[in-house]
Amino acid sequence: MIYILLEAVRNWLFEYNLYRFVGVLDQLQFRALAAAGLSFALVLVLGKPTIRWLRRMKIGDSGESDSPLIAEHARAKANVPTMGGVLIVGAILVSTLLLADIRQFYIQLGLIVVVWLAALGGADDWLKLTASRRGIGSRQGLYAWEKLIFQLGIGVLAGWFLYNQGQSAEDLRHVLNLPFQKTYESAQGGISEGLIYLPKAVFIVLACMMIAGMSNAVNISDGMDGLAAGTSAAVLVGAFILCFIAGQQGLAQFLLVPHVPYAEELAVLAGATAGASLGFLWWNCSPASVFMGDTGALALGGVLGYIAVVVRQEIVVLLMSGVFLIEIGSVALQVGYFKLTGGKRLFKIAPYHHNLHNRGWPEQQVVARFWLISVLLVVLGLISLKLR
Numbered sequence: 042m043i044y045i046l047l048e049a050v051r052n053w054l055f056e057y058n059l060y061r062f063v064g065v066l067d068q069l070q071f072r073a074l075a076a077a078g079l080s081f082a083l084v085l086v087l088g089k090p091t092i093r094w095l096r097r098m099k100i101g102d103s104g105e106s107d108s109p110l111i112a113e114h115a116r117a118k119a120n121v122p123t124m125g126g127v128l129i130v131g132a133i134l135v136s137t138l139l140l141a142d143i144r145q146f147y148i149q150l151g152l153i154v155v156v157w158l159a160a161l162g163g164a165d166d167w168l169k170l171t172a173s174r175r176g177i178g179s180r181q182g183l184y185a186w187e188k189l190i191f192q193l194g195i196g197v198l199a200g201w202f203l204y205n206q207g208q209s210a211e212d213l214r215h216v217l218n219l220p221f222q223k224t225y226e227s228a229q230g231g232i233s234e235g236l237i238y239l240p241k242a243v244f245i246v247l248a249c250m251m252i253a254g255m256s257n258a259v260n261i262s263d264g265m266d267g268l269a270a271g272t273s274a275a276v277l278v279g280a281f282i283l284c285f286i287a288g289q290q291g292l293a294q295f296l297l298v299p300h301v302p303y304a305e306e307l308a309v310l311a312g313a314t315a316g317a318s319l320g321f322l323w324w325n326c327s328p329a330s331v332f333m334g335d336t337g338a339l340a341l342g343g344v345l346g347y348i349a350v351v352v353r354q355e356i357v358v359l360l361m362s363g364v365f366l367i368e369i370g371s372v373a374l375q376v377g378y379f380k381l382t383g384g385k386r387l388f389k390i391a392p393y394h395h396n397l398h399n400r401g402w403p404e405q406q407v408v409a410r411f412w413l414i415s416v417l418l419v420v421l422g423l424i425s426l427k428l429r
Contacts, residue, residue: 044072044142073281073308076140077316080132084320087128092324092331095122098170121329124166126337128324129317130159133340136313145306147351150202151344152310157195158256158343161188162335169334182335192253192339199347200248204241211238213299218353223297223429230294251346251355258365259342260335261372261392266327268394268408270318272364272415273341277315279361279419280348284308286426287352297429299353307348314344327405361422364411368392 047054047066054060065071133155141148165183207214213224217237226233239247263269286292288305318341324330333341342365349358359366375391388396397407 042143043139045144069305069308070285072140073285073312075312076136076309077281077312077319079140080136080313080316081320083132083135084128084317085323087131088320088324088331091125091128092122095124095170095331098122118329118332121332122170123332123334124163124170124336125321125324125331126159126162126166126333126335126340128331129314129321129333129337130155130340132317132320133310133313133344136316137310140313141309142306145303146202146206147303147307148310150199151307151347151351154195154199154252154343154347155340158192158339159336161191162260162337162339166334166336188335188339189253192256192343193249195343196249196252196346197245199252200245200350201241203248203350204244210240214301214353215239215244216299216353218299218356220356220425221428224299225294225297228295228297247355248346248350251350251358252343253346254369255346255349255358255362255365256339256342258362258369259345260338262365262368262394263333263338264392265394265398265404265408266329267322267325268411269333269338269341270322270325271408271412273345274315274318274322275412275415275419276345276358276361276365277311277318277341279422280345280352280358281308281311281315282423283352283354283357284311284348287354296426298426301352304352307351310344311348314341327408357422357425360425361415361419363418364415368394371396 044066047063051060054063134152137143137148137152143149143152161183165188169182204215213232215238216224217239218224219237222236223233224236225231259269259273262272284307285305286296286298287301288303288307290300290302293300321333321337325333345358345362349355369392371388371391371393374387378385378387390396390399394407394411398404
């Protein structure tokens with residue numbers, strides 16, 4: 042909104058020699074970094090009153106589980122409120138609306154993804170928060186199939202509208218960007234031969250898998266103080282850089298990766314989301330004062346998946362998100378093995394962070410090492426852009 046206001050009064054500012062005081066807002070890099078700083082500050086300032094309100098409403102989950110370790114872990118944190126994701130989502134929305142060019146389609150659709158998944162997670166968290174108030178037999182959150190339907194739904198809608206942004210079947214916005222593949226013949230241009238252009242149905246399925254899959258992966262990782270928030274912040278910094286690369290033709294051609302017109306504006310959304318995650322970490326680091334719950338986790342994962350699809354860097358983002366993939370993969374393998382073997386378990390406990398905890402790793406050690414792994418994976422993902 043501020044950027045649109047600047048455009049509206051630009052001539053007046055030049056006439057009265059005032060543009061020099063606000064001209065920095067024309068620089069996308071400044072607006073993206075400012076969005077990160079603003080969202081961080083919002084979460085920091087609003088943290089205490091929001092946590093007090095959540096405590097008054099009711100406290101977090103019951104901690105019921107067939108695993109004694111997980112049950113004990115949850116009971117030890119029973120007085121910590123959940124649904125703190127309202128802080129993250131609120132900061133993302135305010136910062137992006139103020140500092141992004143909200144006339145851009147990618148920003149509009151990105152905000153829809155955030156709100157959709159936050160509302161879905163919020164409904165789940167609210168049912169959990171108020172279950173005891175509503176009495177015995179009340180629902181403890183949404184069913185898994187209910188959440189999956191809405192996650193896949195936003196994936197289909199996002200995929201449909203993103204594909205339609207391409208002007209032809211062989212638009213680079215439809216390309217399957219494989220590792221080590223040159224999109225351009227050289228930094229001077231010339232589209233490479235042999236690129237794979239995705240048909241609409243396949244593109245939509247891929248978008249669905251990325252948005253719904255990343256949404257669930259972050260949600261499953263939200264089981265220890267600071268784990269999901271810190272890891273998300275690291276990956277979002279990588280996504281922030283990918284938005285700049287994809288959106289600037291000269292830079293995209295230099296690195297031989299797909300150029301996606303106007304994708305650079307998504308750096309504001311990525312910056313706001315990274316800042317909100319870091320701000321939330323202030324309240325969520327051990328010992329946590331609040332948990333993000335599904336409200337925050339579903340939205341964070343959805344943003345990562347959405348950005349990956351827009352900038353055509355799904356594989357790089359998946360590499361950066363290796364910790365999240367390990368977490369959701371451990372659960373998938375555990376459930377599949379349990380069903381195939383009639384009750385046997387591949388891991389003693391899943392997701393994998395609880396398995397490490399069960400083997401004697403202190404919670405803070407698991408979290409810190411997962412952060413370090415995530416930072417390393419982000420660096421490797423960015424390095425891979427140069428290996429063409």
